[in-house]
Amino acid sequence: MTSHMKRLAVLGILTLFILIPLFVRSDYFLHLLIYTSMYSILGMGFSIMWKNRLITCGQAGFWAVGAYTSAMLVTRTGLSFWLALPISGMASALFALFIFSAALRAGPLIFFMISLVSSFIVMEVLGTVEFFGGWEGLMGIPRPSIGSFVFLSKTSFFYFVLALLVLNIIAYYALYKSRIGRAWTAIGSSARLAEVQGINVYRYRLAATVIACFFAGVVGAFYAHYQTMLVPNTFSFLLSIYVQMFALIGGLGYFIAGPIVGAGVMVFLPELLRVTEQFQPIVFGILIIFIVIFLPGGILSITDRFSRLIGGDLFRRRG
Amino acid sequence: MALLEIRSLSKYFGGLAAVSELDMDVSESEILGLIGPNGAGKTSVFNLISGFFPVTRGEVRFKGEAINHLKPHERAKRGIGRTFQQSVLFMGSSVFENVFTGFHMSYKTGLLQQFLHTGAARQEESAVKLETLEILDFMGMAHLNEEVAANLSHGHQRILSICVALASNPRLLLLDEPVTGMNRAETSNTIELIRQLRERGRTIVLVEHDMKAVMGLCDRIVVLNYGKKIAEGLPDEIKKNKEVIGAYLGKEGA
Numbered sequence: 001m002t003s004h005m006k007r008l009a010v011l012g013i014l015t016l017f018i019l020i021p022l023f024v025r026s027d028y029f030l031h032l033l034i035y036t037s038m039y040s041i042l043g044m045g046f047s048i049m050w051k052n053r054l055i056t057c058g059q060a061g062f063w064a065v066g067a068y069t070s071a072m073l074v075t076r077t078g079l080s081f082w083l084a085l086p087i088s089g090m091a092s093a094l095f096a097l098f099i100f101s102a103a104l105r106a107g108p109l110i111f112f113m114i115s116l117v118s119s120f121i122v123m124e125v126l127g128t129v130e131f132f133g134g135w136e137g138l139m140g141i142p143r144p145s146i147g148s149f150v151f152l153s154k155t156s157f158f159y160f161v162l163a164l165l166v167l168n169i170i171a172y173y174a175l176y177k178s179r180i181g182r183a184w185t186a187i188g189s190s191a192r193l194a195e196v197q198g199i200n201v202y203r204y205r206l207a208a209t210v211i212a213c214f215f216a217g218v219v220g221a222f223y224a225h226y227q228t229m230l231v232p233n234t235f236s237f238l239l240s241i242y243v244q245m246f247a248l249i250g251g252l253g254y255f256i257a258g259p260i261v262g263a264g265v266m267v268f269l270p271e272l273l274r275v276t277e278q279f280q281p282i283v284f285g286i287l288i289i290f291i292v293i294f295l296p297g298g299i300l301s302i303t304d305r306f307s308r309l310i311g312g313d314l315f316r317r318r319g
Numbered sequence: 320m321a322l323l324e325i326r327s328l329s330k331y332f333g334g335l336a337a338v339s340e341l342d343m344d345v346s347e348s349e350i351l352g353l354i355g356p357n358g359a360g361k362t363s364v365f366n367l368i369s370g371f372f373p374v375t376r377g378e379v380r381f382k383g384e385a386i387n388h389l390k391p392h393e394r395a396k397r398g399i400g401r402t403f404q405q406s407v408l409f410m411g412s413s414v415f416e417n418v419f420t421g422f423h424m425s426y427k428t429g430l431l432q433q434f435l436h437t438g439a440a441r442q443e444e445s446a447v448k449l450e451t452l453e454i455l456d457f458m459g460m461a462h463l464n465e466e467v468a469a470n471l472s473h474g475h476q477r478i479l480s481i482c483v484a485l486a487s488n489p490r491l492l493l494l495d496e497p498v499t500g501m502n503r504a505e506t507s508n509t510i511e512l513i514r515q516l517r518e519r520g521r522t523i524v525l526v527e528h529d530m531k532a533v534m535g536l537c538d539r540i541v542v543l544n545y546g547k548k549i550a551e552g553l554p555d556e557i558k559k560n561k562e563v564i565g566a567y568l569g570k571e572g573a
Contacts, residue, residue: 180430190409198395
């Protein structure tokens with residue numbers, strides 16, 4: 001499959017997504033798609049770190065930082081949501097820079113543990129400090145608006161998050177296709193050899209982390225104004241684990257498409273099986289065991305096997 | 320002034336001296352062999368020169384500059400390249416991508432231009448691709464371009480690791496056992512390549528157990544035993560050195 005055909009395929013899929021609201025009248029279905037998109041962005045953040053062989057267990061925390069930054073700025077200071085959105089991303093990125101610039105010096109294992117601890121701390125602070133609304137959370141977060149148009153319908157939010165997702169994909173794609181992405185792949189493949197080739201492993205890893213947390217913050221801001229209320233328990237440790245699972249189920253080797261497919265499966269599967277929320281972890285647990293045993297490369301590795309059969313490279317696995 | 324100067328260099332792991340009080344010079348465009356029995360500290364010396372271990376005592380100077388405090392990637396920028404004892408490669412990537420990635424330092428365009436894939440960035444990238452092909456061609460690996468590194472034979476992996484090191488355009492190239500495990504034809508081919516690298520102005524230090532290869536290839540040899548230098552000289556002198564022979568045969572106090 002040539003790159004030209006690949007581009008056509010991507011455009012085709014995008015067009016399909018843009019057309020979805022025209023055919024699907026179910027608000028609930030759109031709601032699930034909105035969640036899939038948000039989760040995809042979080043999952044891609046996990047992937048960029050995994051490309052550097054860093055495992056994060058704290059993306060929920062950075063999502064929360066973005067969500068609360070925007071919610072507080074807009075409700076308490078009356079700042080425009082459109083300014084709060086990038087600021088939330090930057091707040092989350094700065095928070096990541098602050099935490100991980102020290103942790104990364106100590107290596108990937110410490111990175112993992114600090115990321116885990118950071119998400120606990122974020123949740124506890126948001127819950128216990130009255131300033132942030134306490135465990136009852138923040139209410140009455142206004143919906144975004146442009147002029148007189150207010151984002152109210154699921155359709156409008158769907159297009160909004162789709163735009164964020166597309167921007168996110170383009171940014172990651174451009175990064176992965178450049179020298180920066182090659183350096184990340186090199187670090188993931190052999191940090192020692194990367195260093196000998198002159199790659200500043202520490203700095204590149206930090207950059208990947210900060211980029212991932214920036215996007216997590218931006219999508220957090222979106223989440224706050226989509227839900228119009230925030231509760232600290234949403235951003236639990238379990239969500240950080242789910243973020244890992246999005247990437248793992250889709251396929252760890254597919255840094256962009258993997259998390260999207262994984263998030264889609266994890267959002268829609270419980271709906272298809274009609275399981276209630278309390279049984280979801282069981283379903284996901286079984287699913288992850290099956291994936292690890294039978295499809296260690298993730299769901300997308302099926303396309304890889306298939307395309308090898310027909311001799312193409314539809315979604316060729318990289319790095 | 321020598322390209323690389325090592326002055327009373329010591330490295331202790333706990334109470335164990337991996338390298339002790341080593342003095343060694345490497346001159347411009349020479350091929351220096353570093354030999355010694357197993358565990359003599361040869362690879363430790365490489366790790367100290369390339370910056371993977373902090374130095375316990377002593378000094379490493381490169382082009383007259385003290386580089387003790389520099390990280391491996393900073394030393395790479397100053398022109399020190401190396402290979403590893405086991406073939407350390409980007410195993411999941413193709414032969415071409417391995418070398419292409421190795422060119423990390425050679426880019427002039429900024430990261431933002433790279434991210435935006437501007438015309439200049441793309442032009443530079445195609446220039447680097449050509450250079451990649453040049454290296455692969457020179458090292459006789461061009462026919463394996465598309466092959467994934469993990470699938471290569473041992474001999475080809477060793478050659479590829481030299482190709483990757485060359486991508487960083489090193490003034491000083493440290494080769495850790497470049498021909499170990501190769502058959503005779505591969506060995507003589509690799510020796511010839513290393514010679515040609517020197518012709519092209521690179522300075523080479525190599526650690527190797529294949530004595531025939533070392534004696535034939537090196538201008539000068541430094542022998543280590545228990546982290547100490549026990550001899551230094553031309554290959555013919557080393558061959559006759561009693562202490563060296565004793566070290567290899569395990570004779571006490573020879």
